Amino acid sequence: MIFRRIFSGDLPRSRVLTAVLIAVFLGLLVTPFLFPGAKATNVAAKICIFIVLVASFDLVLGYTGIFSFAHTMFFGIGAYGVAIALSTLGPTWRALAIGTGGALVVALALSLLIGLFSLRVKAMFFAMITLAVATAFQTLASQLSAFTGGDDGLNFKVPDVLTSNVTFSEHTFRGVALDGKLLCFYLVFAAAVLLFLIMLRIVNSPFGRVLQAIRENEFRAEAIGYRTVVYRTCSSVLSALFATLAGVLLALWLRYNGPETSLSFEIMINLLLMVVIGGMGTMYGSVVGATLFIVAENYLQDLMKLASNGLSGMPFLRDLFHPDRWLLWLGILFIVGVYRFPAGIVGKLRMKAVVKP
Amino acid sequence: MTSSTATVPAPEALPKVKTDLLPLLLLPAIALAALPLTGSFSTWVTLTFAGLAMGMIIFIIASGLTLVFGLMDVLNFGHGLFITLGAYIATSVIGRMSGYVESPSLVRNLMAVVPAMLIAMLVVGAVGFVFERVIIRPVYGQPLKQIMITMGGMIVGVELVKVIWGAQSIPLPLPAAISGSLLFGDAAVEKYRIIATVVGLLVFAVMLWVLSRTKVGLLIRAGVQDREMVESLGYRIGLLFFGVFIAGAALAGLGGVMWGMYQQTITPEMGGAINVLLFIVIIIGGLGSVGGCFIGALLVGLVANYTGFLAPKVALFSNILLMVLVLLWRPQGLYPVVKR
Numbered sequence: 188m189i190f191r192r193i194f195s196g197d198l199p200r201s202r203v204l205t206a207v208l209i210a211v212f213l214g215l216l217v218t219p220f221l222f223p224g225a226k227a228t229n230v231a232a233k234i235c236i237f238i239v240l241v242a243s244f245d246l247v248l249g250y251t252g253i254f255s256f257a258h259t260m261f262f263g264i265g266a267y268g269v270a271i272a273l274s275t276l277g278p279t280w281r282a283l284a285i286g287t288g289g290a291l292v293v294a295l296a297l298s299l300l301i302g303l304f305s306l307r308v309k310a311m312f313f314a315m316i317t318l319a320v321a322t323a324f325q326t327l328a329s330q331l332s333a334f335t336g337g338d339d340g341l342n343f344k345v346p347d348v349l350t351s352n353v354t355f356s357e358h359t360f361r362g363v364a365l366d367g368k369l370l371c372f373y374l375v376f377a378a379a380v381l382l383f384l385i386m387l388r389i390v391n392s393p394f395g396r397v398l399q400a401i402r403e404n405e406f407r408a409e410a411i412g413y414r415t416v417v418y419r420t421c422s423s424v425l426s427a428l429f430a431t432l433a434g435v436l437l438a439l440w441l442r443y444n445g446p447e448t449s450l451s452f453e454i455m456i457n458l459l460l461m462v463v464i465g466g467m468g469t470m471y472g473s474v475v476g477a478t479l480f481i482v483a484e485n486y487l488q489d490l491m492k493l494a495s496n497g498l499s500g501m502p503f504l505r506d507l508f509h510p511d512r513w514l515l516w517l518g519i520l521f522i523v524g525v526y527r528f529p530a531g532i533v534g535k536l537r538m539k540a541v542v543k544p
Numbered sequence: 545m546t547s548s549t550a551t552v553p554a555p556e557a558l559p560k561v562k563t564d565l566l567p568l569l570l571l572p573a574i575a576l577a578a579l580p581l582t583g584s585f586s587t588w589v590t591l592t593f594a595g596l597a598m599g600m601i602i603f604i605i606a607s608g609l610t611l612v613f614g615l616m617d618v619l620n621f622g623h624g625l626f627i628t629l630g631a632y633i634a635t636s637v638i639g640r641m642s643g644y645v646e647s648p649s650l651v652r653n654l655m656a657v658v659p660a661m662l663i664a665m666l667v668v669g670a671v672g673f674v675f676e677r678v679i680i681r682p683v684y685g686q687p688l689k690q691i692m693i694t695m696g697g698m699i700v701g702v703e704l705v706k707v708i709w710g711a712q713s714i715p716l717p718l719p720a721a722i723s724g725s726l727l728f729g730d731a732a733v734e735k736y737r738i739i740a741t742v743v744g745l746l747v748f749a750v751m752l753w754v755l756s757r758t759k760v761g762l763l764i765r766a767g768v769q770d771r772e773m774v775e776s777l778g779y780r781i782g783l784l785f786f787g788v789f790i791a792g793a794a795l796a797g798l799g800g801v802m803w804g805m806y807q808q809t810i811t812p813e814m815g816g817a818i819n820v821l822l823f824i825v826i827i828i829g830g831l832g833s834v835g836g837c838f839i840g841a842l843l844v845g846l847v848a849n850y851t852g853f854l855a856p857k858v859a860l861f862s863n864i865l866l867m868v869l870v871l872l873w874r875p876q877g878l879y880p881v882v883k884r
Contacts, residue, residue, distance in 0.1 A: 315619070315827060322864075326861065507707055522700065
């Protein structure tokens with residue numbers, strides 16, 4: 188069946204999950220028309236981008252069992268590649284290609300270097316080394332202000348076809364102008380779908396099976412005859428490249444990039460929450476996790492504001508539900524998730540489907 | 545009977561453990577190398593004391609982290625939480641005793657600062673107790689989950705700190721008698737830095753004494769080297785680890801108070817910001833080694849201050865550079881811990 192080929196034989200395997208995935212896909216597809224206004228489209232684009240980013244993180248964390256703090260670094264490299272190329276060479280497709288290509292080369296070299304140097308050691312050691320490297324890179328990005336715009340970041344123009352300066356039709360559809368911005372959204376959307384399907388293909392290939400074998404028991408995988416270091420390095424390089432592409436999409440959509448938007452440690456933490464909540468080791472988890480998290484980030488606060496106002500009589504409880512404390516609740520959800528549902532929402536749904544077919 | 549005892553050879557003394565002095569020499573070597581570079585002797589003295597004070601505080605914070613790792617292979621990415629918490633508790637305590645803090649008499653100052661430190665250690669130790677039970681205990685031996693869960697614990701903890709004390713930064717001023725600096729010839733040395741250095745040395749001395757002269761210390765050292773053997777001799781290593789974890793948390797709390805006073809303002813994010821520094825220190829020292837951690841911390845402190853003066857741009861990367869250089873020299877850290 189064609190679906191089987193598109194999804195690389197890894198179907199959702201749960202009716203609820205299928206329904207959720209279809210809902211997310213259709214929801215993102217029609218967002219610009221269903222919810223007019225910049226905020227909803229922004230949220231939708233961010234979800235698309237983070238689905239790619241989270242899936243790429245899952246490739247290395249969930250499928251290979253490597254914890255890397257340097258993942259946002261590659262996200263940042265992609266975003267900075269595009270930002271620097273477009274702001275120095277002007278808003279052309281050629282500059283975009285150069286920026287993307289350059290970022291990919293840098294990410295490839297850097298991830299290869301980190302991988303070959305430190306993937307031989309224990310998981311803890313790797314986590315610490317990547318944390319140090321990522322911190323150094325973040326400092327570097329904010330210090331080289333002539334090059335990266337420092338803490339202020341870079342504002343730049345993208346090719347005209349992708350901005351609201353260009354309109355394709357006199358008519359509006361449901362009150363939405365058919366302009367370049369809309370095209371940009373669908374470009375991001377299509378790229379995200381494509382990248383996601385490629386990653387799904389990778390994890391369901393023989394190569395992906397070896398990665399999972401390494402995750403389950405590295406010693407045994409080595410004994411069967413796989414050079415685990417090579418596979419682990421390949422996995423982290425691949426995931427770095429996908430993260431870079433996610434960064435490219437981010438820069439293209441925001442037309443701005445700075446340390447806060449693509450490099451900060453906070454993004455790393457958010458990423459971790461999304462992977463775990465969605466479900467580690469299930470590509471679909473990234474869709475569920477990213478969607479849930481970003482919707483919560485943007486709309487949970489409104490809900491908490493209501494709760495906080497309702498509790499205004501009780502000072503401590505009121506502060507507990509203060510809109511700025513939304514991360515507290517997601518953090519608790521995260522801890523409970525790691526203990527109780529290590530396979531996340533997707534794993535839970537799939538398990539349910541197996542129990543009661 | 546007497547003849548049989550005569551045939552037993554006299555017990556030979558155990559072979560002396562070779563003391564490895566090279567890393568120790570590194571400290572004066574770096575300090576001396578910096579002397580001509582800084583130009584003037586007085587600047588050098590100021591910088592050296594700043595570096596020592598910073599190093600001592602980092603050592604106090606990191607010592608628990610490295611021991612916990614040595615004993616149980618548990619790396620607590622949430623260690624920064626204890627630092628933040630310690631500093632915030634100190635502000636609350638000191639804030640209630642403003643009369644003591646502002647008075648110019650050293651004794652009255654200490655009557656505010658010492659209780660603040662003790663209360664911070666107690667409370668943070670208690671939080672460490674809960675943290676170990678709730679967060680770390682269920683994920684022993686699962687490094688991946690450990691990393692995630694301790695990070696999660698830190699997120700929640702920092703958010704709770706924000707709930708209690710607010711998200712903005714709070715000033716933590718030094719008491720009147722401790723602030724200001726002493727003049728040695730031309731060299732101005734802040735009083736607080738001298739105190740921090742002394743406290744750090746004290747903690748190091750006590751820790752060395754406990755580790756080398758008491759039974760608990762012997763068990764800890766043995767546990768770091770070979771956990772299973774200690775267990776098979778009938779000692780409950782889990783309990784030992786639990787104790788070390790709590791002590792480490794309390795020390796991190798003390799370090800947090802001192803770091804807060806060193807910076808004079810505290811933010812909820814301060815602990816997370818030091819985390820990277822801590823990891824660098826314990827990697828440089830050799831994971832699990834207290835002595836290595838001490839030297840690593842002082843190295844980091846000194847190098848950070850010298851480069852901060854000589855080349856501020858480089859200073860931001862000095863720690864990482866230092867780590868790379870040390871690891872090129874000794875890939876397992878300065879004092880590699882021999883594990884079975």
